[in-house]
Amino acid sequence: MSRLSLDITATDGQARTGSLGTRRGQVRLPAFMPVGTQGTVKGLLPEEVSALGADMILGNTYHLMIRPGVDTVRALGGLHGFMDWPGPILTDSGGFQVFSLSGLRRLDEDGVSFRSHLDGDLLRLTPETAIEAQEGLGSDLMMMLDECPPPGSPREYLEQSLKRDARWARRALDARSEKGGALLGIVQGGVYSDLRSLSVELLGSLDLDGYALGGLSVGEPKEQMMEVIAQTVPQLPAHKPVYLMGVGEPADLVRCVGLGVDLFDCVLPTRMARTGTLLTARGRLNLKNSRFKDDPAPVEESCQCLTCRRYSRAYLRHLFNARELLAYRLNTIHNLHYILKLMAGLRKAIAENRYQSYAREILAGLEPTGQARAALT
């Protein structure tokens, strides 16, 4: 039984487009997944997220484990039924939040013990329980539990860690039930190309349904991140999807698609929306800026999102300053529209074999200094 089918319909350099077949429908690639941390993409209804162009969303296992609990979600129809999202859902393993949010962690060969950041409860996650939790949530694309080593960890530590990750990947595969969703492995190894290669090799011997690049965008210089991606992606099997975790800066999306990445997720567009920062083709617009006080123009003149079609910068600024709920909703609609339209543009450009010129154009708008062209060539 194939849990995931990758259908690449066009390539342009390393960039590729097509679709990913999941048990809950197709995902157009390359794709950006809005993050629905706690069983909701903050402020929006599922059909709004879908209408904005998202085929798949991401759910956070750690958050849902802690509240309302996997058993509750399972009993209410899984995450799909619970939140009424019928399309595919990718879940993380819970590991990332264990390492970033929770207190008092203890890592051993078997798994990781940690305290809930909500109530201090002592909890444990192992490769097996991470799968069990994700299956309980009804995940279509599950992630293996991996360690997320602290940024700047020494090489020796990273090597031991990625070797354990490979053993955990094996255990995750063994733990998956027959009805379980697809399972993606996570390539680690920090910024060391030989460690990344070792991670690819170890995971490559397993029958995983796809690969994610982990441990990036955690503070390393951007060029280093790009280098690691450029070196690692070609080593991965071409018939399986490649997912870059936690990257959502528009320029990064454009560049990483050019390096062959298929899937992205990031809280950036939705979180920025909630802090009053709007994404545009010419960079960020900060609604708090007093020059928008009486500005009748939409956020972006050419934008066709609901927010831009109907509301002025002045109104959005007012709502944001007044901490009105509608502010977060309208800003989120705009930012997700921006990102998802960017992805649609990239798909079209690849299909028409003009990724390079499209990317140059987008990057020139975002980075008007001219660095754009240099970085691309």
Add this chain to the structure above:
Amino acid sequence: MSRLSLDITATDGQARTGSLGTRRGQVRLPAFMPVGTQGTVKGLLPEEVSALGADMILGNTYHLMIRPGVDTVRALGGLHGFMDWPGPILTDSGGFQVFSLSGLRRLDEDGVSFRSHLDGDLLRLTPETAIEAQEGLGSDLMMMLDECPPPGSPREYLEQSLKRDARWARRALDARSEKGGALLGIVQGGVYSDLRSLSVELLGSLDLDGYALGGLSVGEPKEQMMEVIAQTVPQLPAHKPVYLMGVGEPADLVRCVGLGVDLFDCVLPTRMARTGTLLTARGRLNLKNSRFKDDPAPVEESCQCLTCRRYSRAYLRHLFNARELLAYRLNTIHNLHYILKLMAGLRKAIAENRYQSYAREILAGLEPTGQARAALT
């Protein structure tokens, strides 16, 4: 030029139904106006408020004066253009918030000086500037500035106050421009029936477009409030609308419609939604209650609102506990649906001459002790 036309199509006892013609369309009576304090009904888009059954909304002049300022709203198409609500809008005079929210007030014959609760700016509101502000907002139904005497004010004080109110009503009428919206007077007098009559008499000599009952639901016993309404409404001209300010408790709406009130506004349904309290035909449901943790049932089995059609109590409880934006939105949809459907039911019952039995049924559900029947008869 008639700024407001009342078309009563059926009466049933004191209760009446029909429609109120405004320059921006018809309002089915009796009507509940959702409150859009700061240029938005919290969390919802205008078309959602309208689809829930609201024909008219309320805007708060005090809040909008202070932020973003009347000039800003005027320049951006008035409140209608600013928030993209094409239907009628009633605005209050700003007086109520001056007396309830702002600091350091000084009241004199000419008006009231106060400090903004946001930044401490010294501001002034007079009968004339209250009209000017409301015209700047583009209000369709304006309220005269009145004093809102503290609950429990002595009779002598109330008498002086309502006499000044009548002088202010005259000044408000004089201040209205030719293009200004309808202007409603506010009947004061506390719980003293002779003072209420005096207020009606003084205001009745002016060419106001309708009347509001002010100074009620401010802590006096409920029976006293009902008595004042029952005594005052029949004294008002039958060809003008009667508006009861700030009342929105479901049982109160049912009873006050029976006393001949046409218009209501209240933050109750929207504010309760944001504190996790949902209105149902059998009283309030508190989402925080742990017995809803795994409850797959909708808030109300028979309810046809979006929230009840698609989401479980368990999901709503989870969203609320997680302080998710969608919680406030879904809860607001349910509560406004409940209230607006209640009003639609009342309109239909009056038209079909069965207000009494409909009201008894609703009140028996809300107050299952049996007090309901007693209070109605």
